[in-house]
Amino acid sequence: xxxxxxxxxxxxxxxxFLEEHCRQETRGLWENADFHTNQQIVADDYGIxxxxxxSLQLLSSTKAHQAAGxxxxxxxxxxxxxxxxxxxxxxxxxxxxxxxxxxxxxxxxAGSSPSAxxxxxxxxxxxxxxxxxxxxxxxxxxxxxxVPASVGVFRFSSTYKEHxxxxxxxxxxxxxxxxxxxxxxxxxxxxRSGEIIKVRKKLTYQFSGATLTTLRSQQRMKxx
DNA sequence: AAAATAGGGACCGCTA
DNA sequence: TTAGCGGTCCCTATTT
Numbered sequence: 457x458x459x460x461x462x463x464x465x466x467x468x469x470x471x472x473f474l475e476e477h478c479r480q481e482t483r484g485l486w487e488n489a490d491f492h493t494n495q496q497i498v499a500d501d502y503g504i505x506x507x508x509x510x511s512l513q514l515l516s517s518t519k520a521h522q523a524a525g526x527x528x529x530x531x532x533x534x535x536x537x538x539x540x541x542x543x544x545x546x547x548x549x550x551x552x553x554x555x556x557x558x559x560x561x562x563x564x565x566a567g568s569s570p571s572a573x574x575x576x577x578x579x580x581x582x583x584x585x586x587x588x589x590x591x592x593x594x595x596x597x598x599x600x601x602x603v604p605a606s607v608g609v610f611r612f613s614s615t616y617k618e619h620x621x622x623x624x625x626x627x628x629x630x631x632x633x634x635x636x637x638x639x640x641x642x643x644x645x646x647x648r649s650g651e652i653i654k655v656r657k658k659l660t661y662q663f664s665g666a667t668l669t670t671l672r673s674q675q676r677m678k679x680x
Numbered sequence: 681a682a683a684a685t686a687g688g689g690a691c692c693g694c695t696a
Numbered sequence: 697t698t699a700g701c702g703g704t705c706c707c708t709a710t711t712t
Binding site: 580614636637640641644654658659 | 685686687688
């Protein structure tokens with residue numbers, strides 16, 4: 457195993473650790489958040505909640521750093537996150553497997569492959585389907601999460617929004633890397649068509665009632 | 681003041 | 697062949 461392979465493996469371990477840690481932490485937070493049924497209360501509260509999530513992410517990054525051993529000493533926690541995200545573009549340049557592509561294959565093993573999606577077979581996958589898939593995947597809760605699910609409001613993690621965008625670009629098979637900026641442009645197009653509404657809150661969007669109902673019923677059919 | 685985020689026009693690629 | 701849809705690119709404006 458050469459140095460870059462060893463480094464890549466370390467990143468994969470760190471990424472999985474982060475995901476598992478955040479999954480556990482965020483579950484607890486959402487259980488509390490679900491007590492809020494009034495949308496206005498939720499709108500006021502989710503900034504605080506998401507702040508907690510971001511803090512947890514930072515904490516878990518630091519833990520991962522400590523657990524990673526001497527080889528990672530040159531990287532601070534932000535550096536680790538950056539390295540993970542940068543791994544996405546490395547794959548395109550090298551044609552090799554990155555931590556990101558490993559994550560995709562994990563997802564696919566879990567049953568959210570393109571062919572398993574509502575739009576996967578025959579129809580082209582649409583961005584809002586893809587995002588819904590991510591939102592329903594607890595392993596992606598550190599990137600994209602409900603605030604809360606009951607009203608269809610979701611929010612991107614400030615740290616990992618580019619991760620979601622990169623996954624989207626990869627899923628579409630884009631040659632050039634997708635960025636949050638470009639993906640958010642596509643999301644804003646949904647405002648006109650009415651599938652997704654932009655919430656006047658940072659990195660926050662909302663599925664329209666009809667879209668959410670459709671997505672949920674498609675998901676129930678898939679699970680049945 | 682700078683960085684992050686949002687908005688919008690023009691364009692591209694795919695499909696019916 | 698072409699029109700329409702669903703993004704994608706890139707630039708500017710606004711917010712944090």
